[in-house]
Every structure is written in C-alpha cells, then in structure tokens.
Amino acid sequence: METLEEAELCFPQLLNSSCKKLTRPRPEALTIYILMSCVSLLTVLLNLLVIVSISHFRQLHTPTNLLLLSLAVSDFLVGLIVMPFQILLTEPCWFLGDLMCTVFVFVLYITVGASIANMVLISVDRYVAICDPLRYSTKVTQMKVKLCILLSWVVSVFYAFMMLYDNLKDPGRFNSCYGECLINVNGAVDLVLWFLIPISAIIILYVRVFVVAVSQARSMRSHIAAIKLQRSMTVTVQRSELKAARTLGVVVAVFLMCYCPYYGISFSGPAIKMSSSTNLLFFFLIYFNSGLNPVIYAFFYPWFRKCVKLIATLHILQPQSRLTNVM
Incomplete structure (x- = not known):
C-alpha cells in the first residue's frame, strides 16, 4: 500500500467526476523524479552512441550489428519518448488528457514489442552462426536482416494497435474519473x-x-596440436562467433530479468493503472534494461569502446572517417 497524504481533487471544478489527488510523500516523489530522469538521460546518450557507431563506421555494417542497431533504436525511443511520459505518471493526476495517455501506452507497446522481436532475431542470428557456420554468410545477408528488422517493427505496430484497439477507438473509456490514466488490455493474450x-x-x-x-570448445582443445593453418583460421572465426554468442547471451539474460516482472502483472487483471507504485517499479525495470544494453556492449565489445573514443574526440567529423578500422 502506498503512503498517501491528505486527498484533494485533481480537477476541483469537476466535483463529482474528478479523481482524488492522492499525493506521494515528497522524499519518495523526489527520489522517483531524480532516478528516472537520470536513467532516461543515460539511456538516450548511451544508445545514441551505439546508433552513431554502427551507422557511421562502415566496418560495423554486419548483419549482427544491424540487429544491435535496431535494438538500440528501440531502446533510444524508450529513453527519449516513453520515460519522460512515465515520469509525468508519477504525479498523482494525469493532466495531458485521455488521448495522450493512450498514445503513450501505444508507443510503449511498440518499443517493447520491437525489443522482444529484435531479441528473437539476435538469437536466430547466433544460432545460425554457431550451428551452421559454413552457410551463415549465404543464409544471413544484410538484405535479409534489413527485411526482418522492418517486418519486426511493422508487426510491433500492428500488435500494439490490436492490443489497444478499444483504447484507441475511445480514449479514456476505462477511466473511473477525470485525472486517471487507465488502460485495458488482454493480459493473458x-x-x-x-x-x-x-x-x-x-x-x-x-x-x-x-x-x-x-562441443566445439572441447573439440578445439583436444585437437589444437594437430590443426593445420587453414583449420586454425576456422578456429579463430569460431572463437569470434562464440564470444559474440556469450555477449549476446548476457544481453538476453538481462532482458529476461528486467521484463519478467512486467509481464507478471498480466495476471493481476485486464486494467492497468499506469501510475501505481508497483507498476512504476516494473516499468522502471524495463526502461533500466534499455540503458543496460550499451553498458554490456562497452564491457564485452572492444569495437564499441574504440568507437566511443573516436566519437568523443570528434574523429568522425574528419573526411573518410567512415573507413576507420575499429575492429
């Protein structure tokens, strides 16, 4: 239960239809504002670095990195658009109207959906790279990856529209009073x-x-002494792919830990009150995940650290900087 101070009305002129203004204690509200504002800013800046790095340097234009770019775009939108609105929801009353409440959740569903779709595509990419390495270059091409990314965003928009159709058709129809942001979704579906x-x-x-x-690691250890030069080159490639798989495995593990609590509220009922403290915590975990992904890249990908250094020193403004070796 939330600790609430004396209740007032969100809209005093609407005595019989206004929601009660149940304000949070000032220390709690201030902590929420500062924490979410910092996470929002860091999410935008860190994912912008990923977007600029992969977009600018031609050497990074690989199928796997295109998937990381799409994931960074969805995370960037979370920090730029979704989180500021969520900060407004920490207020006891929603003053932006029923339409903006629905639009906010609509964008939230698109970005969450795109992130999940990107994670699936990343998993498929690593599966093909590790389990069928000889045909990876023919199965996974840049054009195919671009089409899959486009399809994932289209599906995310369509899914958000279908899940929120009743809310988009008649914004605010599920609110019990003015000053509330209540969204109805089919949690089970x-x-x-x-x-x-x-x-x-x-x-x-x-x-x-x-x-x-x-299995590959054991095979490489047991036969390393007898490997010829050509085989050595294959092993080097396999080790690179294995490292990428481990890195993206960490991304997926963090993703699961951050998203599981959010989907747990689906069992609580179809109506989601966006400003409740419990839901704010679950949504915050999702937003926090969007800021964590670039941090994971920084720890595991040397090319990302090098790109950040080149961006910070304005090297990307120099002619032919796109051709810089960052690997």
Missing part, C-alpha cells in the same frame, strides 16, 4: 503472444547454441 512464445524461442535457441559451443 499479451503474456502468451508477446512474452511466453518469443522468450521460449529465445531460450531454446540459446540452449542449442551453448550446447554446440561447448
């Missing part, structure tokens, strides 16, 4: 179609990836 099925696919693919990875 959302849980199954946009969480359990994709997450099951991700887990199955990564279990397969790591089983093959362990």
Whole structure:
C-alpha cells in the first residue's frame, strides 16, 4: 500500500467526476523524479552512441550489428519518448488528457514489442552462426536482416494497435474519473503472444547454441596440436562467433530479468493503472534494461569502446572517417 497524504481533487471544478489527488510523500516523489530522469538521460546518450557507431563506421555494417542497431533504436525511443511520459505518471493526476495517455501506452507497446522481436532475431542470428557456420554468410545477408528488422517493427505496430484497439477507438473509456490514466488490455493474450512464445524461442535457441559451443570448445582443445593453418583460421572465426554468442547471451539474460516482472502483472487483471507504485517499479525495470544494453556492449565489445573514443574526440567529423578500422 502506498503512503498517501491528505486527498484533494485533481480537477476541483469537476466535483463529482474528478479523481482524488492522492499525493506521494515528497522524499519518495523526489527520489522517483531524480532516478528516472537520470536513467532516461543515460539511456538516450548511451544508445545514441551505439546508433552513431554502427551507422557511421562502415566496418560495423554486419548483419549482427544491424540487429544491435535496431535494438538500440528501440531502446533510444524508450529513453527519449516513453520515460519522460512515465515520469509525468508519477504525479498523482494525469493532466495531458485521455488521448495522450493512450498514445503513450501505444508507443510503449511498440518499443517493447520491437525489443522482444529484435531479441528473437539476435538469437536466430547466433544460432545460425554457431550451428551452421559454413552457410551463415549465404543464409544471413544484410538484405535479409534489413527485411526482418522492418517486418519486426511493422508487426510491433500492428500488435500494439490490436492490443489497444478499444483504447484507441475511445480514449479514456476505462477511466473511473477525470485525472486517471487507465488502460485495458488482454493480459493473458499479451503474456502468451508477446512474452511466453518469443522468450521460449529465445531460450531454446540459446540452449542449442551453448550446447554446440561447448562441443566445439572441447573439440578445439583436444585437437589444437594437430590443426593445420587453414583449420586454425576456422578456429579463430569460431572463437569470434562464440564470444559474440556469450555477449549476446548476457544481453538476453538481462532482458529476461528486467521484463519478467512486467509481464507478471498480466495476471493481476485486464486494467492497468499506469501510475501505481508497483507498476512504476516494473516499468522502471524495463526502461533500466534499455540503458543496460550499451553498458554490456562497452564491457564485452572492444569495437564499441574504440568507437566511443573516436566519437568523443570528434574523429568522425574528419573526411573518410567512415573507413576507420575499429575492429
């Protein structure tokens, strides 16, 4: 239960239809504002670095990095658009109107959906790279990846529209009073179609990836002394792919930890009150995940650290900087 001070009305002129203004204690509200504002700013800046790095340097234009770019775009939009609105929802009353409440949740669903779709695509990419490396270059091309990314965003928009159709058709129809932001969704359908099925696919693919990875590692250790030059080059490529799989595995693991609590509220009922403290915590975990991904890249990808240095020193403004070796 929230600790609330004396109740007032959100809209005093609407005595019988206004929501009560149940304000949070000032220390709690101030903590929420500062924490979410900092996370929002860091999410925007860090993901912008990923977007600029992969977009600018030609050497990074690989199928895997295109998927990371799409993920960074969805995370960037979370920090730039979704989180500022969520900060407004920490207020006891929603003053932007029913339409803006619905639009906010609509954008939230698109970005969350795109992130989940990107995670599935990343898992498929690593599965093919590790389990069928000889045909990876023919199966996974830049054009195919671009089409898959486009399709994932289109599906995310369509899914958001279908889930929020009643809310978009008549914004505010589920509010019990003026000054409330209440959204009605089918939690069971959302849980199954946009969480359990994709997450099951991700887990199955990564279990397969790591089983093959362990098998390859044992094989390389037992035969390393007898490997010829050509075989050595193959091993080097395999090690690179295994490192990428481990890195993206960490991304997926963090993703699961941050998103599971959010989808747990699907069992609480169809109506989601966006400003409740419990929901704010769950949504914050999702937003926090959007800021964590670039941090993971910084720890595991040397090319990202090098790109950040080149961007910070304005090297990208020099002629032919796109051709710089960052690997």
